[in-house]
Amino acid sequence: MKSIYLIVLFLLVGCGSHKINNNLNSENDAFAEESFMRFGNARLNKVSNKDFLAKSLSRCYNGEFKTTLNDMQKEIKSYKNKSKYWLYIGICYQLYGSQLKANYFYDYALSGSSLIKASIYNNKALVALKSNNYEGAQILLEKAIKLSPKSKIPKYNLAQVYIKFNHLEKAKNLINPLVNKNSNDIDLIFSIMTIEIAQGNFQKAYSWSKRFNSNDLRREDISLYVALLYYELKKYKEAKSIIGSQRPTIIEEINSATQVITKKIDIELKKIKEEQERRESKKV
Amino acid sequence: MKIIISAIFTLIFTFHTMGNEKVSFEKKKRSSLVGMIHKEIKTIKKIRRRGPNLEYRLLELYSENLKIIKELENNRFLKNRNPKLKRSYFFKQSIQLNKKVEKLGLYIIKKWPNYRSNGAIYYTLALNERDFNKSKKTEYYLIKSLRVAPHASPIVHSIKTALAELYYNDKKYRKAIKYYNDVIKNEGDEWYAKHHYNLAWCLLKVKKIEAGLDHILKAYQISKSPRYVTVESQVLDAISIFYIQNNKIDEGVSFYIENVVKPAEYLTKMATRAQTSKKFPEVNSIITKGLNVAKTRKQFDEQVLYYNYQLEFYRTFKQEGLHLKTAKALSAIFNLKHLKGEELEISVKQIKSYVGYLQIRLAKREQFTSQALNDTKLNNVLTYFNILINIDRVNKNEYLFYQGETLFSVKQFKRAYKKYSIVLEIVKKEKLKKIWKEEFSKKVINSLLATLTKLEEQGISNYKYKTYVYSNHVNLWPKDEKSKLIYPKLFTIYFKNKKTLKSIKVVKAYNSSFPQDLKAQKGMFAKVFDHYVAKKDIKQISYWIGQFNKGFLSFEKVYIKKSVVILAGLLFNEIDKKVDAKDYASANKSYQDILVNENYPLKIKIQTSFRLSLLALQTSNYKDSWKWLKHSLKIDNQGEIYKEISTIDRIISEYAQAQEFKKALSLSYKAIKKYCNKEFKEKNLFFKKAVSYSVIENNYKAINILQKTQKTCNIDQSVVKEDIQQFARGFAIEGNMRKLKFYMKKFPKFIKPETLTSIAENQYWQSKATGDESKAKEMLRILKDYQSPSVLKIMSFNDYILNFKDTKYTFNKSEFNGERFSSEIEKNFKTIKNIVTKGLKIQNLRHPIITPKVSHFISKQYKDFLNEVTSFRPNGFNKEETKMFLQQMKPLYQQVEKEVTTFKKQTINTIQNNNILSYENYKLFDEKDFKSEIMMRYPVSQLAISLDNQGIQ
Known part of the structure; x- marks a missing residue:
């Protein structure tokens, strides 16, 4: 029984992603300077060795936690006075899943610049978001934005919170400047598209959706919301097609929403089919 | 070996036997003679009427017996050991017999006055008197004998000879001369030479020195003939006097040289005799001539005699130069191995005595005479000692010492020092061979000490001198009281001259000999130790600390502790330099070396382990750092x-x-x-x-x-309050209720319940929004358990909804009655108002999630009422009437519509203005909107991005 359970778990993990794969090319990455999170292996491996800290962080993003932390330990004397050093150790531990240790090192980095502090609050907000502590995340993100008004990511992240809780104008105010500067960033496109969908501006949403390529449309969140858009546009077949090509995922939120929309799409398709059959039978 | 021993024993036995045989032979002979005499006496006595011949024969026999008895008495007298027995005790018999003989002789003479042998009898009595009665009546009887003896009889010569000898012995020289003149006429007397000899003396005595010389020369000549008893030796012995008296020194010297093969004995005697009346040159010439002859003849023994004589002679006449020359000559002869035995002893004695005298004189004159004079004299003294050293090697030490003393007396301290030190070296070797003379050695060292003092006064004492003297003193007499004073001085000298090891040896020796002076010794050694500290000599410091710990000089623990601190400081100071220079490998090795070195105390090793830990930490080697730290904690019992x-x-x-x-x-x-x-x-x-x-x-x-x-060690737990609270906030951000519960249990006073309840409430509302009632129930229970103030609000809200969710707004569908319809409107309004009023109360609880939900609920109630009222058609009304009815109802519809909109707007505004993050925000905005189901599930956590700022400088 246990082995069956493990196999199932393995399959689930193996087949379905537990994280949205939102790796981007460098030219499309609006946040390339601010985060390694959407780099992907190829881009991460290209990070230069000249900057030890940056390289170490990239290695953490690549999953090389133990060796990277070890190397950073060895270089403690060289970098102990740099708050960035502590920040990156914290980020590594956070990526590794050891939040207590991450917080420990974030505390050291708190003596750094506003930019560093903003990073800490932003990244702590990610923890809050993961545990659905949106109020806590909102407070942290607002702090981060206040500390570093020029940083894009905290604004982006706060916009996501606003999108989830229907504070769409606030979300739009945050996303618009970002997407205007880099209209090739998929996550920004997705965000603005979602806002338009939520606000009922389906045509505008539709024009944004046209920027996704076929690969983008396989992404579980994009496929879900584009399918929703098509549903709202009553393009049920397209909606069905898109939701059909969705990458398997174990993300609960997406899975449950997908189930809802799929059901809805199927109902509408059934209605259409029935209507068609009725018309055809009338003709006959 | 056995054979040799046997032979020796045999020889000893043989000699003893032979000695005994000789004694017994003489005894036998004597007793035989006595026997014969007694026999003859007895025989003669048997004859009653004896004539003068027999009586004379008896007299002769008694005289013979008397000689034997006297001989025996002499022997007994000589063997006597009892001082109380007087001489008369031993010679009683001979005295008695002598009287008897005298009596007999006088009897014979008296009885037979003309007996022809009366002269002989008187002569015999005279001789007996001479031999047995101290010559009391010898002259008397001799003269009597001469008177009665027949003229020209042989006895007359004997009588005259006896008289001459008597007078000669009695110093009645003139009388003696008278008789000797007659005696020497008899050339047949075997004593002829002797008589000339005696006569020469008598003549000398009466100042007839020339005649005396002649006769003594004659005596010497006569002695050459075998007819006569020789007096050569007496003549040789005495003739020098005659030559001297006759002022014929040279002749005398020549006489000896010509007649004696080895005349030194006589010439020296002659010189001695000449000293009384002659001046130095004459006397000296005697010896000089003799010496020259001895040199010519290569007679070293003769030369020695002359030289030895000269030593005394030159000393007497204060001829220092000649004396020295003589001493040197003797030394030369010694080197040729011709100066030995008794003569050597004499030489040594003479020179020794003389040089001692010179020493004293030198010391006394030193104050008053010129330097040059003193130098010569000094050198002479030293030369004498050198001569003594050469010829009396056994006492070399002594002479060297005296040389030193001499130099000291004339304030030549440096040279004196050298001499003393030479002696000391010899003495030390003797000590090793266990043949040294301690008393003499003490004198030497004391002289060295005295010399040292003088050198110091002169300001020319130096390290070499002082250390030599002091070190030898303490080495030879370590427990002497003087050494007790010297140890500190010697130590100071060594120490000041940076001879540290030697200074330590001194302290050790001092301690070994005088352990009671511990305090002083400690003080001394402390200086050495301080020196090592100043020099940063880690090796020595650590060695000595080890020795301290073993009890060396019983240093107090406080001192040892301080020393260890110093050592540690030095040790680590050096290593710190390496660390500063970033030579970590070398520093590590140095520390490791300390650990394995058994000389270092535990304290140092504890500190070393600790430092190794720090060093490893410095090089980011945390594994080793921890290893060494653990080790240091483990071994640290101090x-x-x-x-x-x-x-x-x-x-x-x-x-x-x-x-x-x-x-x-x-x-x-x-x-x-x-x-x-x-x-x-x-x-x-x-x-x-x-x-x-x-x-x-x-x-x-x-x-x-x-x-x-914390309890055992009396630690205040409140120190972790802030940290626990911070951790709790972190857990809250993570939504980790399990950990929060654990730490709330562990630290109940530190974590507020609202930290946990805020998570529970958040999850409650999420569960409610997603329809997960069981989870919502669980969260509510937690809220209740932790007495969250939100429980009341939630319960109130839930009760509110429960009370009014099924509210229906109905109208009677039967025949339309205006009044009834109005009252139904009023009733429904009243119901809504009640809901609104109750809703306001809930809203007054000011819960961010509940407040808009209440507004939304009220809006929905108005909507439901509006739907009912707008869909109502009065029963029995036609089209026109219905149209009119609807027209009249319009204001009401608008009013209700307005309420719906108002409360809807209130919902939205509340949410937007207060930035409320409710999971039902989309539903609250438009619950019919299908999007809300999708939008409320928007995957924020998946889309959120970390902020690294890796590309920003």
């Missing part, structure tokens, strides 16, 4: 690490900074446990850190242990 408690604190922080939380935790805990009973300011800090690291490491067991330790 509280050494406790002194570094603030450093321990730093290390803990560094470990944590280096992500070594387990090590940081272990160290914090170990420090608390080890120093549990001590009060120090870092104690609470260690506890605080230990708790933090335990939380970070999710080590719940450690938390439990620490809480127990």
Whole structure:
């Protein structure tokens, strides 16, 4: 029984992603300077060795936690006075899943610049978001934005919170400047598209959706919301097609929403089919 | 070997036997003679009428017997050991017999006055008187004998000879001469030479010195003939006097030289005799001539005699130069091995005596005479001693010493020192061979000490002199009272001249001999130790600390402790330099060397281990750092690490900074446990850190242990309050209720329940939004358990909804009645109003999630009422009437519509203005909108991005 359970778990993990794969090319990455999170292996491996800290962080993003932390330990004397050093150790531990240790090192980095502090609050907000502590995340993100008004990511992240809780104008105010500067960033496109969908501006949403390529449309969140858009546009077949090509995922939120929309799409398709059959039978 | 011993014993036995045989032979002979005499006496006495011949024969026999008796008496007298027995006791018999003989003789003469042998009888009596009665009547009887003896009889010569000898012996020289003149006429007397000899003396005595010389020369000549008894030796012995008296020194010298093969004996005697009346040159010429002859004849023994004589002679006549020359000559002869035995003894004695005299004179004159004179005299004295050293090697030491003394007396201290030191070296060798004379050696060293004092006064004493003298004194007499005073001086000299090892040896020797002077010795050694400290001689310092610990000079523990501190400082100072120069490998090796070196005390090793830990820490080698730290804590039974408690604190922080939380935790805990009973300011800090690291490491067991330790070690738990609260906030952000519950249990006073309840409430509302009633129920229970103030609000809201969710707004569908319809409108309005009023009360609880929900609920109630009222058609009304009815109802519809919109807007505004993050926000905006189902599930956490700023400078 246990082995069956493990196999199932393995399959689930193996087949379905537990994280949205939102790796981007460098030219499309609006946040390339601010985060390694959407780099992907190829881009991460290209990070230069000249900057030890940056390289170490990239290695953490690549999953090389133990060796990277070890190397950073060895270089403690060289970098102990740099708050960035502590920040990156914290980020590594956070990526590794050891939040207590991450917080420990974030505390050291708190003596750094506003930019560093903003990073800490932003990244702590990610923890809050993961545990659905949106109020806590909102407070942290607002702090981060206040500390570093020029940083894009905290604004982006706060916009996501606003999108989830229907504070769409606030979300739009945050996303618009970002997407205007880099209209090739998929996550920004997705965000603005979602806002338009939520606000009922389906045509505008539709024009944004046209920027996704076929690969983008396989992404579980994009496929879900584009399918929703098509549903709202009553393009049920397209909606069905898109939701059909969705990458398997174990993300609960997406899975449950997908189930809802799929059901809805199927109902509408059934209605259409029935209507068609009725018309055809009338003709006959 | 056995054969040799047997032979020796045989020889000894033989000689003893032969001696005994000789004695017994003489005894036999004597007794035989006595027997014969007695026999003859007896025979004669048998004859009653004896004539003069027989009586004379009897007289002769008695005289013979008398001689024998006298001989025996003499023997007995000589063998006597009893001083109380007088001479008369032994010679009684002979005296008696002598009287008897005298009596007999006088009887014969009286009885037969004309007996022809009366002369002989008187002569015999005279001789007996001479031999047995101290010559009391010898002259009387001789003269009597001469008177009665027949003229020209042979006895007359004998009588005259006896008279001459008597007078000669009695110093009646003139009388003696008278008779000798007659005696020497008899050339047939075998004593002829003797008579000339005696006559020569008598003549000399009466100042007829020329005649005396002639006769003595004659006596010498006559002695050459075998007819006569020789008096050669007497003549040789005495003739010098005659030559001297006759002022014929040269002749005398020539006489001896010509007649004696080895005339030195006589010439020296002659010289001695000449001294009384002659001046130095004459006397000297005697010896000089004799010496020259001896040299010519290569007679070294003769030369020695002359030289020895000269020594005394020149001394008497104060001929220093000649004396020295003589001494040198003797030394030369000694070198040729011709000066030995008794003569050598004489030479040594003479020279010794003379040089002693010169010494004294030198010392006394030194104040008054010129330097040049003193130098010559001094050199002479030294030369004499050198001569003595040569010829009397056995006493070489003594002479060298006296040379030293001589030099000292004339203030030539440096030279004196050299001499003394030579002697001392010899003495030391003798000591090794166990043949030294301690008293003499003491004199030598004392002289050296005295010389040293003088050299110091003159300001020319130096390190070499002082150390030589002092060191030898203490080596030879380590326990002497003078050495007791010397040890400190010697130490000071060595020490000042940086001869540290020697100075240490002195202290040791001092301590060995005078252990009671420990205090002084400690003071001395402390200087040495201070010197090593100043020189930073780590090897020596560590060695001596080891010795201190073994009890060397019983140094107090305080001193040893201080020394260890100094050693540690030095040791580590050197290594610190390496560390500063970033030569970590070398520094590490140095520390390792200390650890394996058994000479270093435990204290140093504890500190070394600790330092190794710090060094490893410096090179970011945390594994080794921890290893050494653990080791140092383990072996520390002296509280050494406790002194570094603030450093321990730093290390803990560094470990944590280096992500070594387990090590940081272990160290914090170990420090608390080890120093549990001590009060120090870092104690609470260690506890605080230990708790933090335990939380970070999710080590719940450690938390439990620490809480127990906190009580045992009297630590204030409130020091971790802020940290626990911070951790709690972190758990709250993560939504980790399990951990929050655990730590709330462990630290109930530190974590507020609202930290947990805020998570529970958040999850409650999420569960409610997603329809997960069981989870919502669970969360509500937690809220209740922790007495969250939100429980009342939630319960109130839930009750509110429960009360009014099924509210229906109905109208009677039967025949339309205006009044009835109005009352129904009023009733429905009243119901809504009630809902609104109740809703306001709920809203007054000011819950961000509940307030808009209430507005939304009220809006929905108005909507439901509006739907009902707008869909109502009065029963029995036609089209026109219905149209009119609807027209009349319009204001009401608008009013209700307005309420719907108002409360809807209120919902939206409340949400937007207060930035409320409710999961039902989309539904609250438009519950019919299908999007809300999708939008409320928007995957924010998946889309959120970390902020690294890796590309921003």
